[in-house]
Amino acid sequence: MTKKIAFWIFLLGTLSSAVLFLGLTVDTHRQVAALSHADKLSENVVAGKRAFEKYNCNDCHTILGFGGYYAPDLTKVVQRVGEDGIRYRVKHPELAFANSVRKMPQQHVSEVEIESLVAFFNWVGEIDNGDWPPQDSKKRLSRSEQRLSLGATVSPGAAVFQTKGCMNCHSLHGVGGTFGPVLDTIGRTLTSEQIEQYILNPKSVNPNAKMPPQNGLSDRERDEVAKFLGNLK
Amino acid sequence: MVYTSQKIANWYFSIALFLFVLQVIMGLWLISNYVFTIPQEVVNVFPFATARAMHTNLLVLWMLLAFMGGTYFIVPMETESEIWSPNLAWFQLIALVVTGVVALVGFAFGWTKGRPLLEIPPPLNYMVVVGALVFLFNVGMTMFKARRWTVIQGTLLGGLVFLALLYLAGIPFYRNEVIDWYYWWWVIHLWVEGAWELVTGAIMAFILMRLTGVDRQVVEKWLYVEIGLFMFTGIAGTGHHYYWIGAPKYWLWVGGIFSALEPLPILLMVIDTMNHVRHRHAQIVNPHTWTIAMGCAVFHMIGAGVWGFAHTLPQVNYYTHGSQVTVSHGHLAFFGAYALLNLLVFYFAMPQLKGIEIYKPTRAKLGFWTMCSAMMLMGLTFGIAGVLQSYLERVLGMGYMTAQSYMRLWMGVTLVLGVFFLGGVLITVCDLLSPKAATERLD
Ligand code: HEM
Ligand code: HEM
Ligand SMILES: [Fe+2]
Numbered sequence: 306m307t308k309k310i311a312f313w314i315f316l317l318g319t320l321s322s323a324v325l326f327l328g329l330t331v332d333t334h335r336q337v338a339a340l341s342h343a344d345k346l347s348e349n350v351v352a353g354k355r356a357f358e359k360y361n362c363n364d365c366h367t368i369l370g371f372g373g374y375y376a377p378d379l380t381k382v383v384q385r386v387g388e389d390g391i392r393y394r395v396k397h398p399e400l401a402f403a404n405s406v407r408k409m410p411q412q413h414v415s416e417v418e419i420e421s422l423v424a425f426f427n428w429v430g431e432i433d434n435g436d437w438p439p440q441d442s443k444k445r446l447s448r449s450e451q452r453l454s455l456g457a458t459v460s461p462g463a464a465v466f467q468t469k470g471c472m473n474c475h476s477l478h479g480v481g482g483t484f485g486p487v488l489d490t491i492g493r494t495l496t497s498e499q500i501e502q503y504i505l506n507p508k509s510v511n512p513n514a515k516m517p518p519q520n521g522l523s524d525r526e527r528d529e530v531a532k533f534l535g536n537l538k
Numbered sequence: 539m540v541y542t543s544q545k546i547a548n549w550y551f552s553i554a555l556f557l558f559v560l561q562v563i564m565g566l567w568l569i570s571n572y573v574f575t576i577p578q579e580v581v582n583v584f585p586f587a588t589a590r591a592m593h594t595n596l597l598v599l600w601m602l603l604a605f606m607g608g609t610y611f612i613v614p615m616e617t618e619s620e621i622w623s624p625n626l627a628w629f630q631l632i633a634l635v636v637t638g639v640v641a642l643v644g645f646a647f648g649w650t651k652g653r654p655l656l657e658i659p660p661p662l663n664y665m666v667v668v669g670a671l672v673f674l675f676n677v678g679m680t681m682f683k684a685r686r687w688t689v690i691q692g693t694l695l696g697g698l699v700f701l702a703l704l705y706l707a708g709i710p711f712y713r714n715e716v717i718d719w720y721y722w723w724w725v726i727h728l729w730v731e732g733a734w735e736l737v738t739g740a741i742m743a744f745i746l747m748r749l750t751g752v753d754r755q756v757v758e759k760w761l762y763v764e765i766g767l768f769m770f771t772g773i774a775g776t777g778h779h780y781y782w783i784g785a786p787k788y789w790l791w792v793g794g795i796f797s798a799l800e801p802l803p804i805l806l807m808v809i810d811t812m813n814h815v816r817h818r819h820a821q822i823v824n825p826h827t828w829t830i831a832m833g834c835a836v837f838h839m840i841g842a843g844v845w846g847f848a849h850t851l852p853q854v855n856y857y858t859h860g861s862q863v864t865v866s867h868g869h870l871a872f873f874g875a876y877a878l879l880n881l882l883v884f885y886f887a888m889p890q891l892k893g894i895e896i897y898k899p900t901r902a903k904l905g906f907w908t909m910c911s912a913m914m915l916m917g918l919t920f921g922i923a924g925v926l927q928s929y930l931e932r933v934l935g936m937g938y939m940t941a942q943s944y945m946r947l948w949m950g951v952t953l954v955l956g957v958f959f960l961g962g963v964l965i966t967v968c969d970l971l972s973p974k975a976a977t978e979r980l981d
Contacts, residue, residue: 358652447935
C-alpha cells in the first residue's frame with residue numbers, strides 16, 4: 306500500500322461515515338417530535354427541565370440512563386413512586402431518606418419548581434425509548450415477578466398484593482418499595498387474622514403504625530391477601 | 539530541545555499534573571460516598587453531584603491543557619520554527635486556568651449548567667471558546683508561516699479544530715431532553731472516539747518516530763489508515779448512545795455495527811507501535827518512555843477496545859446501560875488511552891525541557907506500574923459491581939438500593955485500590971516535576 310492509497314482510505318472513510326451520520330441526524334430530528342410527544346412539551350415541562358439542571362439532580366441520578374449512578378434512574382420515576390412520592394422526596398429528603406444509607410441533599414426547591422419537575426418527569430416517562438430501563442418495563446416481567454406470578458396462579462392473594470398498591474411501600478424478595486417493612490417472612494410474626502385486622506386498621510394492632518388503613522380493598526381481597534401473607538414463613 | 543518557545547509547554551504540563559492530583563483526590567471522595575453513609579448535614583452542603591462535577595471537569599481540564607502543552611512542544615519540532623507568539627500561548631494558558639478555577643469554585647456554590655460532564659455554565663463556556671480560538675490561531679499561524687506541512691501536523695491541527703467545533707454543540711439550552719442528549723454525545727462521544735483519537739494518533743506517531751527513528755513515510759502512511767478507520771467507525775458509531783433515548787430504531791443497527799468495529803483502529807495502533815519498535819533504526823535512549831508508549835497502546839486497547847466492545851451491542855447495553863459497567867469502562871478507557879498518552883508526552887518532553895537527555899527511571903517505573911495495576915484492578919472491581927447491578931436490578935428486578943447493598947463490598951475494595959492509585963500518581967508527579975539525570979549508563 307502506498308501513502309496515496311492510505312490517504313484515500315482516510316478521506317473516503319471519514320466522508321462516508323460523516324454523510325451517513327449527518328443524514329440520519331436530519332431524519333432523527335424529524336422523528337423525535339413524534340417519539341418524544343413534542344406536542345406535550347409545555348412551558349411547564351421546560352421549566353421542570355431547567356429546575357432539574359439548576360439543582361444538578363443529574364449528577365447523582367441518571368435520566369434515560371445518563372448522568373451520575375449514585376441514585377436511581379428517573380426516566381420512569383412517576384410510574385415507580387407516583388407524583389406525591391416525588392413531591393415528598395424532593396421537599397423533605399431528610400425525612401424520606403432518614404433510614405437510608407445514602408442521603409439526598411435538602412436543596413429548598415420551591416413549590417412551583419417541584420410542580421414543574423413533576424410535569425417534566427411525566428413527560429420524560431412517556432418518551433418512546435425502546436422500553437428502557439428493564440426494571441421499570443411494563444411489557445416484560447422481571448425474573449422475580451415471574452417467580453411471584455407463578456405463585457399468583459395458586460394464590461389470588463399474591464395478585465392482590467401486587468396490583469392493589471401494597472408494593473408501593475412494601476417489598477417481597479427484594480421487589481417493591483422501601484417505606485414500609487420487608488414482608489418476606491411476615492407470617493412468622495403475625496397470623497392471617499392479625500394481618501387482616503392490621504389492613505383494616507393498623508393502629509388497632511400496633512399503636513405506632515404509620516401505614517394508612519387500606520379501605521380500598523373488598524372483603525374478599527382483604528381475606529385473600531391476608532391468607533397469602535400469613536403463609537410467608 | 540532546540541526551540542526556546544517550547545519551554546512554555548512545561549507550564550502547561552505542570553499545571554495539568556497538579557489538576558490530575560486534585561481529580562484523583564475527588565475520586566476518592568466520590569467512592570467514599572458509596573462506601574460510607576455521609577451525614578445529611580454534609581450532603582446538604584457538599585453533595586455527591588458537586589464532587590462528581592469537580593472530578594470530571596478536572597479530568598477534562600487537565601487533559602486539554604496537556605494536549606495544548608503537547609502541541610506547543612511538538613509543533614516547533616515538526617515545523618522547525620519557533621511558536622508564532624509565545625505571549626499568546628501565555629495569555630491562553632492563564633485565561634483557561636482562571637476559567638477553570640472560577641468554574642470549580644462556582645460548582646461548590648451551586649453555579650452549574652447541570653448537564654453531566656458539561657457543567658460549566660455558559661458565560662464561562664465563551665471564555666473556553668476564546669481560549670481555544672487563541673490556541674488554534676497561534677498554532678495555525680506557526681504552521682502556516684513555516685510552510686513545512688506534514689501529515690502529523692495536519693492530523694494534529696485537524697483533530698484540535700474538530701475538538702473545538704464539537705464543544706459548541708454542548709453550549710445551548712435544548713428544550714427537548716431527547717435532543718439535548720443527542721447533541722451531548724456530539725461532545726462526549728465524538729471527542730473521545732473521534733477528535734481526541736486524531737490528536738492521539740498524531741502525538742503517538744510523532745513520539746514513535748522520534749523514539750525509534752523509523753522513516754516518516756512509513757509512520758505517516760499508517761497514521762492515515764488509523765485515523766481513517768477511527769473516523770469511519772467512530773462518527774456513525776455515535777449511534778451506540780442513541781439506543782434508549784427516544785431516537786429512531788435504526789440507531790440500534792447503525793450504532794451497533796459501526797461501534798463494534800471501533801476496536802479495529804485501536805488494534806492497528808498496537809500493532810503499529812510494536813512494528814515500529816521492532817524495526818527501529820535508532821537506539822532507544824530512554825527505555826521507560828517506550829514502556830509507557832507500549833503500555834498506552836495496550837491499555838487503550840483493553841479499556842476502550844475490549845471494555846467498550848463488551849457493552850456496545852444493544853442486546854447487552856439494554857441491561858448494562860447507565861450502570862457501574864459504564865463507570866468501569868469510563869475509567870479504564872480514559873486512563874488507558876488519554877492519561878497514559880499524556881504521561882507519555884510528559885516523560886518524553888519534561889526531562890528534555892529541563893536539559894536532561896537520559897533520566898533515571900527508578901521512580902518513574904514505580905509510579906507507572908503502581909498506577910497501571912491499581913487502575914486495572916479498579917476497572918475489575920467497578921466491573922464486578924456493575925455486573926451485579928445489571929443482574930440484580932435489571933434482570934431480577936430488585937429495588938435500586940437493595941441491589942446497591944450487594945455492590946458495597948466491591949466499592950470498598952475500589953476505595954482501597956484508589957488509595958494505591960493516588961500513591962502512584964504522587965510518585966509520578968514528583969518525579970516529573972524534578973526529574974533526575976541517570977548517573978550511570980543504562981544498557
Ligand atoms: C482514585 C482514583 C479514582 C476513584 C476512586 C474514582 C472514582 C469515581 C467515582 C466514584 C465516580 C462516579 C461514578 C458515578 O457516577 O457513580 C467517577 C466518575 C468518573 N471518573 Fe473517576 N475515580 C478515580 C480516578 C479517575 C481517573 C484517573 C480518571 C481518568 C483518567 C477518572 C475518570 C472518571 C470519569 C470519566 C468519570 C465519569 C464516568 C461516567 O460518567 O461513566 N477517574 N470516578
Ligand atoms: C478512548 C476511548 C474511549 C473513552 C475515553 C471512553 C469513555 C467513555 C465514557 C466516560 C463513557 C460514559 C459516559 C457517560 O454516560 O457519562 C462511555 C460510554 C460508553 N462507551 Fe466509551 N470510551 C471510549 C471508547 C469506546 C469504544 C471504542 C467503545 C466501543 C467499542 C465504547 C463504548 C461505549 C459504550 C457502549 C458506552 C455507553 C455505556 C452506557 O450505555 O451507559 N467506548 N465511554
Ligand atoms: Fe461512545
